[in-house]
Amino acid sequence: PSVKSILKSSSTNDSMQRAGLRKTALSFKPASFLLIVTVLTVSCAPSAHPDSYRTAREQMVKNDIEGRAISDPAVLRAMLKVPRHLFAGSKNIDVAYSDSALPIKENQTISQPYVVALMTATAELTSTDKVLEIGTGSGYQAAVLGEIVKEVYSIEIIETLARESSKLLHELGYKNIKVKHGDGYQGWKEESPFDAILITAAAPKIPEPLTDQLKTGGRLVMPLGETRTSQELIVLTKTENGLDKRFVTRVVFVPMTGEVRNPKGEDS
Ligand code: SAH
Numbered sequence: 001p002s003v004k005s006i007l008k009s010s011s012t013n014d015s016m017q018r019a020g021l022r023k024t025a026l027s028f029k030p031a032s033f034l035l036i037v038t039v040l041t042v043s044c045a046p047s048a049h050p051d052s053y054r055t056a057r058e059q060m061v062k063n064d065i066e067g068r069a070i071s072d073p074a075v076l077r078a079m080l081k082v083p084r085h086l087f088a089g090s091k092n093i094d095v096a097y098s099d100s101a102l103p104i105k106e107n108q109t110i111s112q113p114y115v116v117a118l119m120t121a122t123a124e125l126t127s128t129d130k131v132l133e134i135g136t137g138s139g140y141q142a143a144v145l146g147e148i149v150k151e152v153y154s155i156e157i158i159e160t161l162a163r164e165s166s167k168l169l170h171e172l173g174y175k176n177i178k179v180k181h182g183d184g185y186q187g188w189k190e191e192s193p194f195d196a197i198l199i200t201a202a203a204p205k206i207p208e209p210l211t212d213q214l215k216t217g218g219r220l221v222m223p224l225g226e227t228r229t230s231q232e233l234i235v236l237t238k239t240e241n242g243l244d245k246r247f248v249t250r251v252v253f254v255p256m257t258g259e260v261r262n263p264k265g266e267d268s
Pocket of ligand 1: 108110134135136137138140141157161185200201254256257258259
């Protein structure tokens with residue numbers, strides 16, 4: 001590209017700024033000119049662009065999230081921002097923005113984008129909230145939460161997944177998300193109470209230690225059901241008088257394992 005085309009590509013309506021740019025461009029020495037050209041070329045190449053999946057993500061949000069009546073602006077913004085292709089695993093990279101759950105390591109799944117958005121919207125989050133997630137998996141839902149709330153605590157029962165998602169979230173700069181390896185059934189008592197809790201694996205019953213760790217007014221969103229075909233996404237709101245339960249929709253999640261199915265003191 002010529003100096004002229006560079007000037008043209010950095011188009012701005014501000015003529016003062018344009019004049020300033022021209023002056024600067026003309027005073028470049030050849031070496032710095034070459035450097036600028038290289039930087040411009042590299043940063044414009046789609047494959048080298050750090051977010052060349054942006055268009056696919058925009059389509060996903062428009063068709064599968066907004067298109068299915070999710071309108072919470074914070075949720076839409078978060079879904080537009082989080083690079084799902086980095087959480088879905090290299091094998092799934094080409095289909096990372098399809099609206100489906102995808103297999104990840106250890107026989108687990110990254111949830112369907114619509115369901116992630118629905119659970120997040122159902123939790124009615126605000127930017128000052130402290131949230132607990134049970135079932136970190138790929139870390140995708142945690143990242144979406146991390147874009148919206150102040151602090152996210154996430155527990156994953158499979159060590160490899162806890163370690164890898166924690167590393168990825170760290171690399172992506174999410175300083176407000178903490179991941180720990182363990183059974184989420186008992187929650188994260190030291191950090192309780194929480195404004196909201198999301199369980200992203202299907203439990204046959206409501207884990208009582210988790211409702212205990214909700215603030216009054218807090219929401220617990222979870223798939224409840226014994227088998228794959230019997231799961232209902234529900235939201236429980238903690239009130240002064242107990243828990244209000246509301247049915248959201250039918251869903252299919254991988255099972256919540258550990259103490260919820262095998263209470264302590266009982267043999268498996
Ligand atoms: N939220 C995840 C979805 C992961 S699938 C994502 O966005 O990718 C559900 C995850 O819950 C699995 O990784 C599974 O290992 C985990 N899990 C199941 N039972 C659990 C338990 N008792 N405590 C913590 N994690 C659990």
